[in-house]
Amino acid sequence: MDIRLSAVGHAYDNVAVLSDITLDIPSGKIVCIVGPSGCGKSTLLRFIGGLERPAAGEVLQVGQPPEGCLNPLTYVFQDFALLPWRTVRGNISLVLEDHGIRGTAAARIIDDVLARTKLSEFAGALPKQLSGGMKQRVAIARALAVNPAVMLMDEPLSALDSQTRELLMDDLVALWTRTPFTAVYVTHNLAEAVRLGHAIVVLSRRPGQIREIVHLDTPLAERAFGDADLEQKQKYLWQLMRDEARAADAELMNV
Numbered sequence: 001m002d003i004r005l006s007a008v009g010h011a012y013d014n015v016a017v018l019s020d021i022t023l024d025i026p027s028g029k030i031v032c033i034v035g036p037s038g039c040g041k042s043t044l045l046r047f048i049g050g051l052e053r054p055a056a057g058e059v060l061q062v063g064q065p066p067e068g069c070l071n072p073l074t075y076v077f078q079d080f081a082l083l084p085w086r087t088v089r090g091n092i093s094l095v096l097e098d099h100g101i102r103g104t105a106a107a108r109i110i111d112d113v114l115a116r117t118k119l120s121e122f123a124g125a126l127p128k129q130l131s132g133g134m135k136q137r138v139a140i141a142r143a144l145a146v147n148p149a150v151m152l153m154d155e156p157l158s159a160l161d162s163q164t165r166e167l168l169m170d171d172l173v174a175l176w177t178r179t180p181f182t183a184v185y186v187t188h189n190l191a192e193a194v195r196l197g198h199a200i201v202v203l204s205r206r207p208g209q210i211r212e213i214v215h216l217d218t219p220l221a222e223r224a225f226g227d228a229d230l231e232q233k234q235k236y237l238w239q240l241m242r243d244e245a246r247a248a249d250a251e252l253m254n255v
């Protein structure tokens with residue numbers, strides 16, 4: 001299933017937040033969204049996820065979700081959102097229970113996503129026993145358990161330290177390389193965008209408009225930490241964003 005945004009625009013209390021966003025999110029690709037603070041990245045994600053409707057334009061779902069999909073648009077949040085009293089297995093089983101899937105059918109799905117996220121031996125652990133990186137892996141496993149058409153990832157690694165972020169990026173690349181998934185990935189971090197994005201959408205400051213879409217052809221598995229080509233792309237993105245980011249920063253301080 002692809003997502004197609006057509007001339008999406010929105011204002012909150014007469015403050016224009018997004019303007020004329022036309023964008024395709026093709027199945028099997030990771031589309032990163034970057035832009036200065038307050039430019040409307042999370043708002044755009046909420047429109048894609050159907051949590052809110054834009055005042056102008058449309059968000060279309062084109063084609064069918066994958067077979068066995070329980071929830072076509074599934075979020076992965078920065079703060080993991082795990083239930084502290086449930087084990088790793090219990091947190092994942094919750095989303096299946098919501099769809100009436102229990103017993104051996106649930107166990108099969110849970111075992112599969114635990115293996116894919118390298119969590120099998122931590123199935124019985126409680127969230128408080130896990131590091132931040134492991135908690136986010138559980139949140140990703142939980143999202144995969146519903147076999148979503150599109151994962152909506154809002155700054156999923158930004159609560160983690162830089163080494164854990166690197167490890168999680170490697171995990172996401174390995175996960176995608178084994179079974180490609182579709183994701184819209186909002187981030188402030190341009191290093192994450194160039195490691196994980198097939199396309200990087202650069203938004204201007206509020207009202208967020210598309211300044212440019214940068215496409216990266218290098219396969220994810222061939223993008224290494226410190227790669228000169230990626231650093232070049234990252235510099236280019238920062239050049240696009242620098243003036244906008246400075247202006248957005250000054251604007252926030254004047255509020």
Ligand SMILES: Nc1ncnc2c1ncn2[C@@H]1O[C@H](COP(=O)(O)OP(=O)(O)OP(=O)(O)O)[C@@H](O)[C@H]1O
Nearest residue numbers: 012013017035036037038039040041042043044206
């Ligand atoms: N429900 C709402 N009501 C009123 N204003 C809102 C609402 N949600 C977002 N905004 C405003 O819309 C603008 C865009 O917010 P949004 O969170 O989408 O930006 P962002 O690019 O994700 O920001 P950041 O990078 O800081 O996370 C901000 O000025 C924000 O204050």
